[in-house]
Amino acid sequence: MAKKTLGVAMIGYAFMGKAHSQAWRNVGIVYDIPAEIKMVAVCGRNASNTQEAADRLGWDGIETDWKKLLTRSDIDIIDICTPGDSHAEIAIAALNAGKHVICEKPLANTVAEAELMVAAANANKNVKNMVAFNYRRVPAVALAKKMISDGKLGRIFHIRARYLQDWIVDPNFPLVWRLEKDKAGSGALGDIGAHAIDTTQFVTGQKLIGVSGLTETFIKERPLPGDYSGLQASASGNKMGKVTVDDAAVFVGRTDGGALATYEATRFATGRKNDMGFEIFGSKGSLKFSFEDMNELWYFDNTEGAETAGFQRILVTEGVHPYMTAWWPPGHIIGYEHPFTHEVKDFVENIVNNTNPEPSFADGLQVQKVLDAVEKSSANNGTFQTIK
Numbered sequence: 181m182a183k184k185t186l187g188v189a190m191i192g193y194a195f196m197g198k199a200h201s202q203a204w205r206n207v208g209i210v211y212d213i214p215a216e217i218k219m220v221a222v223c224g225r226n227a228s229n230t231q232e233a234a235d236r237l238g239w240d241g242i243e244t245d246w247k248k249l250l251t252r253s254d255i256d257i258i259d260i261c262t263p264g265d266s267h268a269e270i271a272i273a274a275l276n277a278g279k280h281v282i283c284e285k286p287l288a289n290t291v292a293e294a295e296l297m298v299a300a301a302n303a304n305k306n307v308k309n310m311v312a313f314n315y316r317r318v319p320a321v322a323l324a325k326k327m328i329s330d331g332k333l334g335r336i337f338h339i340r341a342r343y344l345q346d347w348i349v350d351p352n353f354p355l356v357w358r359l360e361k362d363k364a365g366s367g368a369l370g371d372i373g374a375h376a377i378d379t380t381q382f383v384t385g386q387k388l389i390g391v392s393g394l395t396e397t398f399i400k401e402r403p404l405p406g407d408y409s410g411l412q413a414s415a416s417g418n419k420m421g422k423v424t425v426d427d428a429a430v431f432v433g434r435t436d437g438g439a440l441a442t443y444e445a446t447r448f449a450t451g452r453k454n455d456m457g458f459e460i461f462g463s464k465g466s467l468k469f470s471f472e473d474m475n476e477l478w479y480f481d482n483t484e485g486a487e488t489a490g491f492q493r494i495l496v497t498e499g500v501h502p503y504m505t506a507w508w509p510p511g512h513i514i515g516y517e518h519p520f521t522h523e524v525k526d527f528v529e530n531i532v533n534n535t536n537p538e539p540s541f542a543d544g545l546q547v548q549k550v551l552d553a554v555e556k557s558s559a560n561n562g563t564f565q566t567i568k
């Protein structure tokens with residue numbers, strides 16, 4: 181039987197746009213997915229730049245107004261790769277127009293926006309919604325989840341999570357949109373802390389029920405930007421602007437499973453480039469992971485005798501490991517771009533099989549509530565905030 185065709189349109193074509201384009205381009209080559217993917221259109225605000233991006237990234241056409249995408253019958257999926265200030269408006273309109281929506285993280289810039297997005301998702305059950313927390317789809321992370329669900333760690337006592345980068349340590353790095361609250365919602369907290377929150381909640385199956393946090397903005401003013409894309413930028417001149425988000429956030433929390441958790445999110449961890457990682461300690465064993473060594477998961481089996489017990493390195497590249505059947509022979513490692521392919525594979529399967537994608541907008545809202553609670557706690561000198 182001929183496969184169903186799913187037309188995709190993507191809004192925003194820079195850092196995430198490039199990663200998502202690669203995923204849409206190769207998902208049908210790598211995996212035997214139950215649909216033909218057609219990369220119908222990419223949307224940007226400037227026609228010639230958008231056309232250049234379409235040609236480079238493999239999109240059939242362009243639009244310069246995202247609203248036009250919603251009126252087209254050849255588009256089934258809207259993929260939102262814009263900064264957080266446009267997520268809610270685009271996602272809600274797309275769901276109401278009967279399009280499936282995959283939206284980059286964090287889901288929104290505020291809890292109120294995220295609630296409206298969840299309401300739109302609930303009102304349009306005929307279409308699917310997913311928030312793009314891609315680190316869940318790193319095979320080593322998915323394996324960590326499986327090992328915990330299989331009971332290998334026993335009762336979980338501690339969750340230690342971090343997301344460490346260093347790309348704005350230089351005070352002359354310009355004031356890009358990620359440093360402006362009206363565009364990004366928050367700073368390191370929402371941009372990278374959100375990943376650490378989602379990943380550890382996913383892996384452990386436990387949700388944060390309260391937090392106590394501190395945030396800091398180390399560099400209060402920066403030069404206004406000239407050209408920028410993703411995490412690269414240059415200044416436009418000597419004019420300065422105010423940084424309106426946190427540079428770093430730290431918080432402790434309690435989970436609904438009775439664990440104590442600690443989190444750090446910073447762009448000032450000199451030497452750490454993209455260290456999204458965790459350590460999870462349980463009664464029967466523990467796990468540790470760092471994205472900078474993303475093909476590896478470290479496991480300590482506490483049921484083994486002291487003579488031979490020790491952390492073992494699992495190279496997560498075997499055909500039996502999550503997502504790995506379709507890639508390379510064992511030991512032929514994968515990289516940053518692969519989890520994006522896993523993400524769209526799962527999303528397409530959810531659409532065709534009429535199952536619910538995870539993480540959903542509702543999951544994105546729950547993470548948004550954690551971010552909000554950390555900010556409120558920090559504004560109150562670290563007072564513990566309950567998350568409902």
Ligand SMILES: NC(=O)c1ccc[n+]([C@@H]2O[C@H](COP(=O)([O-])OP(=O)(O)OC[C@H]3O[C@@H](n4cnc5c(N)ncnc54)[C@H](O)[C@@H]3O)[C@@H](O)[C@H]2O)c1
Binds near residue numbers: 223263312313409
């Ligand atoms: N999952 C991840 O690991 C990850 C990594 C980086 C960024 N992100 C998220 O992805 C989103 C985009 O971040 P980025 O790093 O790709 O940013 P970016 O600055 O590299 O790209 C943003 C793109 O959106 C476009 N854009 C902005 N407003 C638009 C509008 N109204 N209409 C059409 N296009 C518009 C810009 O022109 C640009 O092409 C953010 O929500 C960010 O938090 C996720």
